[in-house]
Amino acid sequence: MRFDEMPYQRVTYEEAEAAYQALFQSLQAASCEADCLAVLKEHDRLTEMLTPIDLCYVRHGMNVNDPFYAGEQAYYDEIGPRLGELQNRFYRLLAESPFSAFFEKTVGAFAFRLILSGLEGYDSSIIPLQQEENALLSRYNQLVSNARADYRGERVSRSSLTRDQQSADRKVRKEAYHAAIASWEEQRGELEEIYDSLVKNRARQAELMGFPSFVELSYLRMNRIGYAPEDVRCFREQVKAYLVPVAASLNERRRKRLGLDRLYSYDGGVFFPEGNPTPLGDEAFCLDMTRRMFADISPETGKYIDFMLDRGLYDVAMRDGKQSGGYCTQFEAYRTPFIFANFDGTSENAYIMSHEGGHGFYFYLKRNEEIRERGWYTPEMAETHAMAMEFFAAPHMELFFGSRGEDYRAMHLEKAVSLILYECQQDEFQQLIYEQPGLTRQQRNDVWARLEQDYFPFREYTEDERKQFGSRWQRIPHLFLWPFYAIDYALAQVCALQFAKRMSEDREQAWQSYLAFCHACGNHSFPEALDTAGLENPFAPDSLGNLMNWLQTRL
Ligand SMILES: [Zn+2]
Numbered sequence: 001m002r003f004d005e006m007p008y009q010r011v012t013y014e015e016a017e018a019a020y021q022a023l024f025q026s027l028q029a030a031s032c033e034a035d036c037l038a039v040l041k042e043h044d045r046l047t048e049m050l051t052p053i054d055l056c057y058v059r060h061g062m063n064v065n066d067p068f069y070a071g072e073q074a075y076y077d078e079i080g081p082r083l084g085e086l087q088n089r090f091y092r093l094l095a096e097s098p099f100s101a102f103f104e105k106t107v108g109a110f111a112f113r114l115i116l117s118g119l120e121g122y123d124s125s126i127i128p129l130q131q132e133e134n135a136l137l138s139r140y141n142q143l144v145s146n147a148r149a150d151y152r153g154e155r156v157s158r159s160s161l162t163r164d165q166q167s168a169d170r171k172v173r174k175e176a177y178h179a180a181i182a183s184w185e186e187q188r189g190e191l192e193e194i195y196d197s198l199v200k201n202r203a204r205q206a207e208l209m210g211f212p213s214f215v216e217l218s219y220l221r222m223n224r225i226g227y228a229p230e231d232v233r234c235f236r237e238q239v240k241a242y243l244v245p246v247a248a249s250l251n252e253r254r255r256k257r258l259g260l261d262r263l264y265s266y267d268g269g270v271f272f273p274e275g276n277p278t279p280l281g282d283e284a285f286c287l288d289m290t291r292r293m294f295a296d297i298s299p300e301t302g303k304y305i306d307f308m309l310d311r312g313l314y315d316v317a318m319r320d321g322k323q324s325g326g327y328c329t330q331f332e333a334y335r336t337p338f339i340f341a342n343f344d345g346t347s348e349n350a351y352i353m354s355h356e357g358g359h360g361f362y363f364y365l366k367r368n369e370e371i372r373e374r375g376w377y378t379p380e381m382a383e384t385h386a387m388a389m390e391f392f393a394a395p396h397m398e399l400f401f402g403s404r405g406e407d408y409r410a411m412h413l414e415k416a417v418s419l420i421l422y423e424c425q426q427d428e429f430q431q432l433i434y435e436q437p438g439l440t441r442q443q444r445n446d447v448w449a450r451l452e453q454d455y456f457p458f459r460e461y462t463e464d465e466r467k468q469f470g471s472r473w474q475r476i477p478h479l480f481l482w483p484f485y486a487i488d489y490a491l492a493q494v495c496a497l498q499f500a501k502r503m504s505e506d507r508e509q510a511w512q513s514y515l516a517f518c519h520a521c522g523n524h525s526f527p528e529a530l531d532t533a534g535l536e537n538p539f540a541p542d543s544l545g546n547l548m549n550w551l552q553t554r555l
Pocket residue numbers: 355356359382383386
């Protein structure tokens with residue numbers, strides 16, 4: 001079904017509750033394995049019944065000022081935690097059922113572990129806190145989606161400044177950059193207040209559930225299976241040791257290429273003296289090239305992209321009042337992925353289609369999975385699907401950029417390295433913040449400023465930037481919306497680089513190992529799935545050192 005034909009009707013709490021009650025009864029009455037299988041199917045139908053909630057999220061994001069979907073979203077924010085409780089009760093009954101061994105065998109050991117860790121990370125006593133958290137997140141979305149900036153005598157949307165921030169003309173990018181940060185400064189008080197409330201809310205959730213801090217609770221919620229906070233800490237230390245020097249030399253390479261004495265933050269978006277490569281056409285052109293790109297990558301991705309584009313399963317135009325950023329989600333009732341993006345006419349248009357396309361491709365691969373739980377995944381897996389796809393897409397960038405395809409690839413690789421540092425910085429920041437929820441706003445900014453020195457010691461700041469560089473974390477939506485969803489990108493990027501290394505040795509074999517990785521997800525933990533695809537575990541000592549040695553030979 002096409003996206004615009006997908007009907008929307010509110011699913012009420014009462015309807016959902018009645019369906020859950022019937023499901024609980026079926027589960028408790030199950031007396032043989034066939035009954036249990038029927039219970040799983042009934043649960044699938046219930047999940048499909050909740051699809052309007054996902055449709056509403058997307059349509060609300062397409063225009064946060066549309067009063068209808070804003071109202072619907074407020075309703076789901078309110079009932080969401082109570083629905084979560086019903087869902088949890090189902091899993092508790094399933095885990096405690098006399099047929100739990102059968103359920104484990106059917107959904108697979110990995111999904112069953114996810115169910116158990118979900119139970120451990122949940123308690124009905126925190127529902128009021130979760131409702132309050134949802135309301136804070138809606139307030140955050142509203143604030144950021146409607147952000148304006150003063151630019152050249154006009155009040156423009158802040159997101160529209162991205163293009164000029166990448167201008168080859170240093171004066172233009174400096175002006176656009178300063179307009180953007182002035183706009184962030186305008187919202188600083190409110191952003192700090194929302195974040196403070198979020199941190200305290202989440203700390204309280206952890207406390208009520210008996211965890212030492214929100215860090216431990218979030219490890220359960222993020223389903224970090226097969227590694228612990230200590231592994232992540234070691235990984236971050238490896239990143240500091242091996243990646244900071246590589247990133248510093250890449251920064252120096254960019255400075256020379258740009259012919260500048262010093263690189264300041266306002267130069268951060270620019271990689272070439274003539275400017276970054278930009279797509280050679282408009283939205284329709286980019287979608288066309290996306291189709292050709294995925295057709296060129298492999299027969300599997302070719303079928304996938306036809307499926308997506310022929311059904312209009314995307315919204316990529318940038319508009320006032322549209323939620324910023326991009327993501328991929330899915331509509332379970334129709335077994336379709338959906339891609340949300342904001343085409344701004346920069347190289348991001350191509351980037352986002354390759355990244356979100358990787359997420360969409362995974363959903364597509366698993367869409368006919370009989371046992372839906374066998375399509376489950378954890379965040380580092382999902383980002384590996386997406387970031388590795390960026391590298392499989394890279395050789396086809398001439399489609400978007402003509403003769404500047406090679407420039408895109410150089411820029412993409414440079415960004416990939418600094419992204420690992422940036423995500424580790426965010427991870428360490430969050431760990432420190434949630435371990436000490438009582439820090440003042442100023443102390444939080446000081447933590448960020450200190451980490452900035454650890455991860456980006458080579459960066460230069462103007463006096464103006466120095467004054468507020470401790471508040472730069474406020475520009476990162478993930479810190480508000482998806483706490484601790486940062487290290488996943490760093491781990492995934494390391495794996496994506498391993499795929500890039502393999503591609504340089506044997507393209508076809510690399511693609512087959514990517515498919516093997518995707519198929520293994522849903523049935524294995526992240527470290528196990530990497531093993532299946534013959535990839536190195538990023539936590540293994542030396543794995544980063546080896547990878548950086550290879551990278552140096554490519555630069
Ligand atoms: Zn992603």
